[in-house]
Amino acid sequence: MEKTYYDPSDLKKFGKIVEWDEELGNKFFEYYSAVFAEGALSAREKSLIALAVAHVIQCPYCIDAYTGDGLKRGISQEEMMEALHVGAAIRGGASLVHGVQMMNKYNKLSM
Amino acid sequence: MKSLQESKNELADTTKQLEILSSGPFADGDLPTFAKKLEMSKQFPLKPKAVEIFQVNMGYMCNQTCAHCHVDAGPDRKEIMSKETMELCLSVLQKSSAHTLDLTGGAPEMNPNFRWFVEEAVKLGVNDIIVRSNLTIILANKKYHDLPEFFAKNRLHVVSSLPYYKKDKTDKQRGEGVFDKSICALQMLNEQGYGKTVSLKLDLVYNPAGAFLPGDQFGLEQNFKKALKQDFGIDFNNLFTITNMPISRFLEYLLRTNNYEDYMYTLVEAYNPAAVKNVMCTNTLSVGWDGFLYDCDFNQMLNLKVAGKTKHISEYDEKLLNEREIILSQHCYGCTAGAGSSCQGAVV
Incomplete structure (x- = not known):
């Protein structure tokens, strides 16, 4: 077991979320990219x-x-x-x- | 602040730097070496196109000692290009396909033969002569005060570092008082017409003041233009974003602050195969102060001379050089991260 709940290196692995549910994972990241694109803001x-x-x-x-x-x-x-x-x-x-x-x-x- | 060389830091030894760049996650197999990464994107070996830019390092002497400097330049560095080597450069320029002469250092203006070299290159009719000026040199000594006039008279293209449009970050990276002097020098260049027309080009170089990659070049250029105009009435043409290479003083900083591994992961993750075809080693040849030839200024600082038989300006053979393979190490990831990085900024 990890000694702490948060490991900074886990941030790099965020993309691996799609491995257990590709469809929902990809939908999330697509939505995320769209949210942060140049827009009215x-x-x-x-x-x-x-x-x-x-x-x-x-x-x-x-x-x-x-x-x-x-x-x-x-x-x-x-x-x-x-x-x-x-x-x-x-x-x-x-x-x-x-x-x-x-x-x-x-x-x-x-x- | 002393140079790594003067302070006898172990990183002044380029073999030590190369050893670090090939160990850790690259030796463990956690990260692919740059050559492996090129292979994976079917771009290995990396070969040059025709030489377009002849980048001449006129010496490592500089009036500043910047915290990120990949040259490890400073007032304590005495390596300087001789007039004989400059003459060899001029004779090569005459027959080379290169259309641009890019003068760098240290502070190239501190070379006593700088003005002579520029005037001779102008006589040769070199299309574009770039001087990479740190700006503060103009105010460092009375004998340099007329540099803006000299630049304008010879139609030099001035490229100058300004890490940020605010004092604190700039001074942290480049030394106390550098921002105020840089602003004053930029105003002097503007008075000569620099940055106001396309014929007298004044470009600025932004490189991150820390262990992170540069953001979008266009967005940063807008911010710089707005802030410099509003606060100081300064105009310039373009902003080039340049990624800090994990070598020399910046490598020392990364290791000292425990940022090295994260930075290398960031560079590898940001690898952009589209940037590879335009990296500067494919169209630039770097000449060291002593006349040795390198694929780029960074390889020069790692003492990685060009592959093949012609390793010195005195034995220059462009045909042979165009057939060489470019020498690689893990610092090359710095040029292929995100939108890519070169002495002309982003490449994608």
């Missing part, structure tokens, strides 16, 4: 969104992948960190906004 903007989401969902593979992708695209560390704070703000805000539910419940139950 540039591929550069999409890379920054992916980086922010990678942190929100705390996917170490995605963080490695989109930090590297950002460097390749010439995205600066300031841009990367700002994107990250957008993710962190939404995540923090999502926790905090539930406070309204708490307040509603508290008020309902209190005299």
Whole structure:
């Protein structure tokens, strides 16, 4: 057994997912490529969104992948960190906004 | 910062570099050697086409000591091309099919016979004369301040490294203060008309400031053009993206930061058979400061001389050279990754 759940070298093996289900695997990668292609949003903007989401969902593979992708695209560390704070703000805000539910419940139950 | 040679680093020995490039995942069979990869895509052996570019290394002396330099150039390097070797280059240029003379270094301008050599090449009517200028040399000493005028007068094509359009990344790779001086030099070149017309071409070279591959050349060019124009009023013609080769100082960096194996995996995974037919060794011949011939500037730095009988400019035989096989090692993956890489940027 591996000593850790995550092995950085597994990222390189992502493509092997198709080996156990070629049809669904290929459909996924085709969809993935289409999502990240130039569109109404540039591929550069999409890379920054992916980086922010990678942190929100705390996917170490995605963080490695989109930090590297950002460097390749010439995205600066300031841009990367700002994107990250957008993710962190939404995540923090999502926790905090539930406070309204708490307040509603508290008020309902209190005299 | 000292050169690897001056600091007596074991990587100053090219056999040590070649040993590293052939061991690890390549010896274990986890990664195919470059020759094997060419065989798999039915492109082995790699043979040259006619010589189009004659790339002359005028010496390893440089006013900068860049962290990624594949030449291991710097102020402490004393190897410099003699006037006699330049004369041999000129006589070869007269009879060669090459239409481009590409002057590189170190800082080629630091060779005391640089201007003489350029003027003689102009007299020969060489179509395109490229000078690979590090920019800061223009401001390094009073005697170099008129280089922009000299370049313009001789219609040289200026190709200059600028790893990023911001100070921090540029200075990290090329040394403290390099960005500000480079900007000033670019403005001086613009004043001469460089980068504003096609007749005075000013191209920039981007190479990644770290263990990653360059992104899309066109996209980066747009970013560079926008930022340099907006922040400093600078114009240039094209941006060339160049992949860092895992040799010399960049190899030392990769090993020191434990990035070497991942970088080699990245290069191999990005192998693009379509890039092979346009790699620069197929149309370029590299001449060392001492007149020895190489398939490319990288092979020169690994001391891998051309195969065959004509190994020196003094015994130049273009017909024989065109029949040779190109010498390969695993660093060649750097030229075939993604959109490919050459001294003229992406090749696909």
